[in-house]
Amino acid sequence: xxxxxxxxxxxxxLAADTAARVAALPAAPGLAVVLVGHDPASEVYVARKLVAAxxxxxxxxxxxxxxxxxxxxxxxxxxxxxxxxxxxxxxVQLPLPPQIDAGAVLDAIAPEKDVDGFHxxxxxxxxxxxxxxxxxxxxxxxxxxxxxxxxxxGLDVVVIGKSNIVGKPVAxxxxxxxATVTVTHIATQGLPAICARADIVVAAAGxxxxxxxxxxxxxxxxxxxxxxxxxxxDGRTRLVGDVAFDEVQHARAVTPxxxxxxxxxxxxxxQNTVRAAEMTHGRA
Amino acid sequence: xxxxxxxxxxxxxLAADTAARVAALPAAPGLAVVLVGHDPASEVYVARKLVAAxxxxxxxxxxxxxxxxxxxxxxxxxxxxxxxxxxxxxxVQLPLPPQIDAGAVLDAIAPEKDVDGFHxxxxxxxxxxxxxxxxxxxxxxxxxxxxxxxxxxGLDVVVIGKSNIVGKPVAxxxxxxxATVTVTHIATQGLPAICARADIVVAAAGxxxxxxxxxxxxxxxxxxxxxxxxxxxDGRTRLVGDVAFDEVQHARAVTPxxxxxxxxxxxxxxQNTVRAAEMTHGRA
Numbered sequence: 001x002x003x004x005x006x007x008x009x010x011x012x013x014l015a016a017d018t019a020a021r022v023a024a025l026p027a028a029p030g031l032a033v034v035l036v037g038h039d040p041a042s043e044v045y046v047a048r049k050l051v052a053a054x055x056x057x058x059x060x061x062x063x064x065x066x067x068x069x070x071x072x073x074x075x076x077x078x079x080x081x082x083x084x085x086x087x088x089x090x091x092v093q094l095p096l097p098p099q100i101d102a103g104a105v106l107d108a109i110a111p112e113k114d115v116d117g118f119h120x121x122x123x124x125x126x127x128x129x130x131x132x133x134x135x136x137x138x139x140x141x142x143x144x145x146x147x148x149x150x151x152x153x154g155l156d157v158v159v160i161g162k163s164n165i166v167g168k169p170v171a172x173x174x175x176x177x178x179a180t181v182t183v184t185h186i187a188t189q190g191l192p193a194i195c196a197r198a199d200i201v202v203a204a205a206g207x208x209x210x211x212x213x214x215x216x217x218x219x220x221x222x223x224x225x226x227x228x229x230x231x232x233x234d235g236r237t238r239l240v241g242d243v244a245f246d247e248v249q250h251a252r253a254v255t256p257x258x259x260x261x262x263x264x265x266x267x268x269x270x271q272n273t274v275r276a277a278e279m280t281h282g283r284a
Numbered sequence: 285x286x287x288x289x290x291x292x293x294x295x296x297x298l299a300a301d302t303a304a305r306v307a308a309l310p311a312a313p314g315l316a317v318v319l320v321g322h323d324p325a326s327e328v329y330v331a332r333k334l335v336a337a338x339x340x341x342x343x344x345x346x347x348x349x350x351x352x353x354x355x356x357x358x359x360x361x362x363x364x365x366x367x368x369x370x371x372x373x374x375x376v377q378l379p380l381p382p383q384i385d386a387g388a389v390l391d392a393i394a395p396e397k398d399v400d401g402f403h404x405x406x407x408x409x410x411x412x413x414x415x416x417x418x419x420x421x422x423x424x425x426x427x428x429x430x431x432x433x434x435x436x437x438g439l440d441v442v443v444i445g446k447s448n449i450v451g452k453p454v455a456x457x458x459x460x461x462x463a464t465v466t467v468t469h470i471a472t473q474g475l476p477a478i479c480a481r482a483d484i485v486v487a488a489a490g491x492x493x494x495x496x497x498x499x500x501x502x503x504x505x506x507x508x509x510x511x512x513x514x515x516x517x518d519g520r521t522r523l524v525g526d527v528a529f530d531e532v533q534h535a536r537a538v539t540p541x542x543x544x545x546x547x548x549x550x551x552x553x554x555q556n557t558v559r560a561a562e563m564t565h566g567r568a
Contacts, residue, residue, distance in 0.1 A: 126411075183465050187464070188464040
């Protein structure tokens with residue numbers, strides 16, 4: 001039986017660490033959360049982030065803007081938040097409405113307050129391995145892996161999916177740890193055989209039950225980033241990962257969906273926020 | 285017999301393209317070349333760059349600083365060059381003397397004048413595939429590959445070496461073209477077998493004749509970035525690549541050393557310079 005990597009428990013430990021670091025600061029860190037419009041999924045995510053921030057002792061500052069907000073108005077808000085010494089982290093919930101260029105908005109966030117790790121400077125620092133704020137989902141994947149892998153040196157890792165928010169950054173983190181990393185995606189030929197060679201598979205394709213049992217080598221470690229809501233034959237919906245969880249019990253360890261990577265993302269956001277605040281105080 | 289990818293000829297074509305683009309601009313682009321100290325290899329590289337720039341119609345502005353230059357003085361020079369509208373590209377020749385933090389200097393260059401493509405913003409843009417200036421050696425590798433590969437989609441590529449100046453950026457470019465990319469390095473296990481699966485091998489390990497004939501699949505394309513000066517049994521020195529060139533004649537195409545990637549690097553620097561100048565004029 002594969003060990004279950006319990007994302008909820010690990011996230012709780014991380015949250016406790018964050019709360020302790022918050023308590024050690026001279027003042028509560030401030031996290032500005034910007035939500036434009038009323039996308040229902042975004043509302044849910046933002047609400048969860050706000051609850052978690054409060055629990056960690058992080059002061060969150062909500063900015064809810066109407067769906068027809070002009071880009072210039074949003075950029076003006078970002079500029080004000082960049083200049084506000086009480087704001088240590090800035091989170092702009094994506095997606096943004098079509099009249100707004102999301103890239104321009106993310107570029108406008110001060111890199112040292114970019115707790116999502118999406119600013120080009122942070123992407124570049126991640127790539128060159130010189131620190132910076134790391135995007136929350138790949139950071140969460142690494143923290144889960146770290147609970148079962150001590151030394152990545154020379155391990156064969158296959159990352160499924162080359163997105164900017166998961167696949168590429170997790171590949172960069174793994175390279176930094178001296179794993180041999182293969183990044184695969186929709187155009188990859190012979191993906192099952194490629195996966196079957198891997199010591200670690202990170203599945204971030206967003207394709208339910210893409211990764212089948214025979215794709216996974218006995219003793220491999222499987223991180224399932226995918227989370228898709230599907231409707232079963234009984235008409236009820238449930239959340240399904242990219243991995244056929246029941247088929248990979250010959251793995252050494254595997255993350256469940258839900259309860260694996262998911263809980264880590266918000267925990268990592270808060271850890272990034274306290275880290276941003278610590279950097280401010282370290283500099284002051 | 286493998287086709288020889290003639291870097292000298294392809295670089296000459298690129299240089300002619302650059303010269304034509306220079307001639308189409310309202311004024312000659314300015315390339316500031318900063319050399320600190322008297323490293324002999326750096327002197328040679330800078331001299332070559334200056335000659336090539338002149339041939340392309342690019343106005344180069346040399347700044348030679350003593351080896352004991354303080355970091356603050358170099359940063360002040362960078363700030364002045366950033367502000368100088370006649371300077372479109374800034375090249376700081378590496379390595380820098382030990383009293384200077386190279387990272388801080390590269391970070392100080394305005395990203396739009398960073399013709400070496402080393403600024404974190406350009407590294408980040410390369411990673412996310414949204415343009416920016418690409419480092420010269422990986423850009424040269426891609427231009428060589430483009431002469432023999434039309435569609436990278438689904439091709440298996442192995443990159444040997446995970447440096448920030450070659451391995452990682454070339455991997456990012458290849459992912460952008462939808463190849464399946466494996467990045468290998470000194471800690472990789474079973475490298476010969478990994479290479480033997482590849483449709484394209486990019487060798488950037490700096491290890492003479494590392495890649496032997498049986499590492500290369502028949503019909504593969506081999507790009508040899510390595511260039512090391514070795515002393516033969518006859519006591520004479522010669523330049524040797526990472527690939528045992530004589531053993532890979534079953535490849536579809538291969539770059540020689542010298543005369544492969546080497547000539548492309550300066551040609552790409554000049555192309556980046558004219559591109560930086562074109563962006564300025566496009567904005568003006």
